Amino acid sequence: MSGAATGRRGAAPLRWARPLLLAAVGVCAACGLVYELVLLTLSASLVGGGITETSLIVAGFVAALGAGALLVKPLLGHSATVFVAVEILLGVVGGLSAVTLYVSFSFYGTSAAVLVGATAVIGILVGAEVPLLMTLLQSGRSGIDARTSGRVLADLNAADYAGALLGGLAWPFVLLPLAGQVRGAALTGMVNLAAAAVVAAFLLREQMGVGARRAATAALLAAAVLLGVLLVRAHDIEVTARQRLYADPVVVAEQSAYQQIVLTERSGDVRLYLDGDLQFSSLDEYRYTEALVHPVLAADPERVLVLGGGDGLAAREALRHPSVREVVQVDLDPAVLDLARTRLAELNGGSLTDPRVQVIAADAFTWLRGPAARGFDAVVVDMPDPDTPALGRLYSTEFYGLVGAALNPGGLMSVQAGSPYSTPTAYWRTISTIGSAGLAATPYHVHVPSFGDWGFALARPGGPPPALTLSGQAPPMRFLDEAVLQAAAVFPRDRLPQPLPPSTLDRPLVVDDTRHGYVGR
Template sequence: MRPLPATLLYVNVVVVATCGLVYELLAATMGSYLLGDSVLQFSLVIGLYLSAMGVGAWVSRHVGGNLARRFIDVELAVALVGGLSAPILFLAFAEVQRFQVILLGFVFAIGALVGLELPLLMRILQNEVAFKDLVSRVLSLDYAGALLASILFPLVFVPELGLLRTSLVIGLGNALVGLWGTWLLADQIGRVTSLRIRAGAVIAILGVGLLFSTRLTTWSENRLYADEIVYAKTSPYQRIVVTRSPSGFQLFLNGNLQFASADEYRYHEALVHPAMVAATAAGHAPRRVLILGGGDGLAAREVLAHPSVEAVTLVDLDPAMTALARRFPPLAALNRQALSDPRLTVVNDDAMVWLRTSPGNWNVAIVDFPDPNGFGLGKLYTRNFYQLLAARLTPEGAIAVQATSPLFARKSFWCIVRTIRASGFTVAPYHVAVPSFGVWGFVLARRAAFSPPTTAPNVALRFLDGEAMAAMFRFPADMAEVDVEINQLDDQMLVRYYESEWRRWQ
């Protein structure tokens, strides 16, 4: 038997150590991204990982027989479990209740397998190298691998590959090293064919996973978003992406930011409460409220905070969006389970098509569509649309419409204001500063003449008080009204204004 190429086996040690630590970091990062409380998550993951390694090391003495075969088997198992850990956690997050249990289960399994690996390697090499040299080399290389991993993970892997692909690529590397080991240890293993077939299968599974991962998030998407993608789904209507940053969650539809959890309260308080106050001032506290768009449930949260509200209908095109708002834990927490509130009914339909045949008598309608960046959305900002809506309001009814930025898209904003006015409404445009968006505009409107509200409603709010309410309705010179055409179904000026205005800012 020729001597083992010990140097090459040491390379194996480094790889095993690096990969193991990367899996650990992946688990801790996903835990803190998805569940928040990063101190707890990192603590739990590191502690469990190290103790699992201890369990693996303890079990290693019961492993006998052909040690080289066992070593390659364990290495392939680490590659498979570790490589698939992030994609499985990613998929599980939106669908499964006990995410934390699954996460820690992965951490334990990977830790135990890695813990098993080093003792086996040392036993394989014990006849080749003096014991004191063996211990010193293996352990120092193990710790060096850990250093390598902790540097590469935040600086190279996550920014370049994202969490999903980091996991799969590291798993692949792990499996390839395992396959290479079947040559290094060929003499000790004996019959290598079945082992190589197993290695090939693991590589194939991870390779397919890597291809499939582009269906979850594309390579380019990772660079598109500043923060890590924690949820992504393509519905028949749109691409839904949720990212996680240190300050919270962000929701994107077709690449456009819809809200950031850190400051969405400013947007949604401003969107909802002026209309609620205006309707109250005109008659009685609103009982029936219509929400068009707003599938994230955040406007619904504000509406449902009013005790007078008895029935809310939320019309959003995309069932995937409303399902996410109901089930995705961080979003459901943010909207305070608004979509599970017994007072609320969800309708998944095109708002304009639905409105044509829907009953009326709404006291308040909140209109919260994505910006008009195409004719399909632009139709939801036309005179015809607002006329349909007007016919379905009670006499004291009020509407509030999100109307893009009066600063970045001044013509677009005033086009929406004028279109609502041309549909038979008295309008009161207003604006609010939302740090993630910039200065944002809305239109409060009623069919009868009215004065803008100057008081806040009697519900718990973080931003809106009486003074802030009054200040929103004052427009400084750089956002003042400009002369624009109105938006009609057959002549969607708004879409053209919007396109030219936002192009300037990109």
């Protein structure tokens, strides 16, 4: 084999070269998996990637691995030089993947082509690593038999899988929460370059010619400078790209462990976006919040459960009702709850710091299965639209069954159910799903200027569907009264009820309904 470490100078370090090369295998595997997770994360945050998008990325990545393994076969005679070149390219392409996808989406409204290209290129480069490393691990060995080859392959696979585990843990628990998507990918690229530099400097220098070593050194330095500039300028790039996504100035931007949180403000209009989806506008949120909350308080409840609604607006309205003695607020994201206690405190009336409110940062589905989820007179379900599988489970038969079990006899549940105009199938699917859980539902809708025609459901376990009415103790409201509420139960002929199969954990139909509805607007 060309360049094999067969001479005296190449034989001396074999005792420590092998473990160091296997360590490099683990590092490279960790970087490769992080790059794939970057693509999956960006697919979800930029285009609401669902099961189809995730499956295509994973399948495309795996197919590209095979293509890379085949494409590198003619180059195995120069395994050392090619391996270093592959790692440099992988560090650059992977390190730049997040910022390229983000900027292309911000400026052009789509990143599908870049996503497909990045998946293919990164997959091919990662796929080329194993044949190259297998060749390098056997370099300089004579008389290799089947058993020896098997041991080498076992060592290589063990290092590769251990590195993949490290990368799988590093992305969600370290890189994403601490560095964000753009910096996290760039830092991973720098690690990839460092691994290539160590391999080139200490392990493969006897297998590479002088010209190849100089070229590799220059390429490594250029790649490191490029990623270093990205790390330094990442904030400016993100701010510029992010601002193009929003009509109003961005005043808060944070990537939490669960989602991207953006708050904008212009001329007193405060808007909250989660993963790019508008949650409310302060100019008209009272229409939405009053319509969601006050019908469920018609029976003058004392204990109210709010699921979702981390902005504190639903809790604000519940606390205005004189009969309410306790509100339990359950929301997944502590970062949203912190924002509600600080920047949104004036808008929500300081509801989440009120002594009558118990705030719990937890997954609503999981929390409902615990012993504390009992004895409520009213439940407000204020979840984001189900445009991802993770959110679709919160619009399932199983979820509404758990909510029904949390209610006292005679208790009521209200649900934000999306737009009967923009996503009619998703809306009526939600109504059918509530019914499949043994709750009788009354659909209704109001006009919210920021959202358009927006729909809700009022439901209770057993019996006929509940009447839409307001309590005699209801506080004065800016929008809702009995006449508006009665009119809200009337649907026009082009948006009449649709009897549909329910959405379940096994078949989250509402996710595709929501996504297709928006596409067809």
